[in-house]
Amino acid sequence: MTVTLESRTLAIGDHAADLLFREAHTAYAFTDEPVADEQLAAIYDLVRHAPTAMNSQPLRITFVRSEQGKARLLPHIAEGNRRKAASAPVVAILAADTDFHEQLPRLLPQAPGAKARFEDAAARTRAAMFNASLQAGYFIVAARSAGLDAGPMGGIDAAGIDAEFFPGSALRTFLAVNLGYAAPGGTHPRNPRLEHHEAVTYL
Numbered sequence: 001m002t003v004t005l006e007s008r009t010l011a012i013g014d015h016a017a018d019l020l021f022r023e024a025h026t027a028y029a030f031t032d033e034p035v036a037d038e039q040l041a042a043i044y045d046l047v048r049h050a051p052t053a054m055n056s057q058p059l060r061i062t063f064v065r066s067e068q069g070k071a072r073l074l075p076h077i078a079e080g081n082r083r084k085a086a087s088a089p090v091v092a093i094l095a096a097d098t099d100f101h102e103q104l105p106r107l108l109p110q111a112p113g114a115k116a117r118f119e120d121a122a123a124r125t126r127a128a129m130f131n132a133s134l135q136a137g138y139f140i141v142a143a144r145s146a147g148l149d150a151g152p153m154g155g156i157d158a159a160g161i162d163a164e165f166f167p168g169s170a171l172r173t174f175l176a177v178n179l180g181y182a183a184p185g186g187t188h189p190r191n192p193r194l195e196h197h198e199a200v201t202y203l
Contacts, residue, residue, distance in 0.1 A: 020144050027149035027178065029186035030087045035065070035179055039146040040090070046145060050138035052131040054114055055107045058100035059135035060171055062093040072164050077176065078155030088151065088178035093161060094139065096132035098125045099170035129174060136175055143179055149187070151178035 010017055018024075040063055048057065064073050070086065073093070077085045085091050101118035108114045118124040136152075143150040158173040166173070 020141055024144050025149070025182070025187035025190065027088075027151040027180070027182040027186050028084050028188070029183040030089060030149070030178065030180035031183045031186075032089065033181045035089045035148060039148065040179075042146050043139065043142040043148075046142035047135055047139050050135045052134060053127065054104065054111070056100045056104065056127065056131050057107060057135070058097045058128040059132040059139070060095045060097050061139070062095070062165060064091045064093060065089060073161070073176075076157040076160040076164060077153065078157075081153045081155045084151055084178055085153065085176065087180075087183070089180040090178075092139070092177045092179060093165065093173055094132065094136050094175040094177060095162070095166065095171040095173045096125075096128040097170055098128045098172055100124075100128050100131075125172070129172065132174065136177075139177065143177070148179050149182040152176070153178065 012020075044061060047059065047061075050059075052058070064070060070091070073091060074082055074085060098121070101115045101124060104114040104118075105112070118127065140150045140152060153176045156173070156176050161173040161176075162169075162171065
């Protein structure tokens with residue numbers, strides 16, 4: 001099936017589609033322009049509406065912006081990513097709360113027995129990581145909605161970050177995201193994307 005641009009229908013305008021998707025690039029270097037508290041709050045206000053199984057909402061976000069916080073974080077960033085993180089006004093640590101089930105009586109009141117379904121720790125951790133990863137995708141789009149550039153980094157020592165920032169807790173780090181305004185030359189040209197016929201099947 002061939003789908004042309006003319007036949008596609010979006011509920012958002014081209015400006016929003018460009019900002020969030022078409023013209024958005026992963027940022028690798030940032031200016032020193034600060035990120036406002038209001039922007040960070042607005043990001044979470046969008047992220048919390050992301051879909052998660054049983055409304056579990058396991059994502060926990062730690063915004064690292066102070067010199068002291070960066071000094072604690074940077075040793076746990078892979079060497080190839082360290083300069084990127086150092087240049088970003090804010091680095092968001094994204095972690096999954098593996099005890100998310102404790103919140104289910106409040107978050108899913110229509111299912112009183114929901115918490116008991118996650119008594120197995122291994123299954124609960126898998127659910128936490130999966131659903132927090134869904135929220136992470138929304139986090140990046142939300143950051144772009146706030147006018148920021150984002151640079152997600154999987155090259156981190158997640159266990160080291162947990163020991164440094166969340167000792168003795170149920171939080172498990174899985175991603176760090178640099179936030180700010182891309183510096184000139186701080187993004188790469190767009191690499192090719194798969195075409196519709198290469199990635200989509202209709203049955």
